[in-house]
Amino acid sequence: MPLYLEIIVCVSLLIGxxxxxxxxxxxxxxxxxxxxxxxxxxxxxxxxxxVLLASMVFQSHLKGFLSIQELLITLFLLITAPVAANMIAKTALHQRTKPLDKTENQALMETVRDREAPKPPQD
Structure with missing residues (x-):
């Protein structure tokens, strides 16, 4: 493996x-x-x-062509992690989990929790 690829893999692993x-x-x-x-x-x-970027570079060098599996895993994680966090936050909000007393804008939590779902348009 060339030195520049080893450096890319090592730096990517360290940052990850x-x-x-x-x-x-x-x-x-x-x-x-x-x-x-x-x-x-x-x-x-x-x-x-x-970590997946380092794996992609390493596997691409070993196989001789671009390894796409790691790229697809990364894309999947980048899409699903924020959605999962949003769902967890909504669950905590609707379960009335108390934030710290120092948290600002706590009145907005009540507003969001008590709002009604939008009504479908009338024909």
């Missing part, structure tokens, strides 16, 4: 590992569910992207 470490630490240390959602969805998604 750093993001994963920060995401894991944030998940453990942040105080409430609304703050905890930010850490795994942002940092961990970037971390997995770095």
């Amino acid at each position: 590992g750093a993001f994963l470490l920060v995401g894991s630490y944030g998940l453990v240390r942040l105080p409430d569910i609304y703050m905890r959602l930010h850490s795994p969805t942002k940092a961990s998604t970037l971390g997995i992207t770095g």
Whole structure:
């Protein structure tokens, strides 16, 4: 394997590992569910992207052609992680999970929770 590819793989793994470490630490240390959602969805998604990018470069070199599986996994994660975080946040909101007292705009939580679904248009 050429030196420049080894450097790309190593840097990508280090950056991905750093993001994963920060995401894991944030998940453990942040105080409430609304703050905890930010850490795994942002940092961990970037971390997995770095690891899969390194795998894609390595596998492409071994096979001799572009490895597309890692790219598809990365795309799937980039699409589904924010949607999953949004669903978890909505569940916490409707279960009336209390945020920290220092959280700003808590009145907006009540407004969003109590709003009604849009009505279908009348013909």
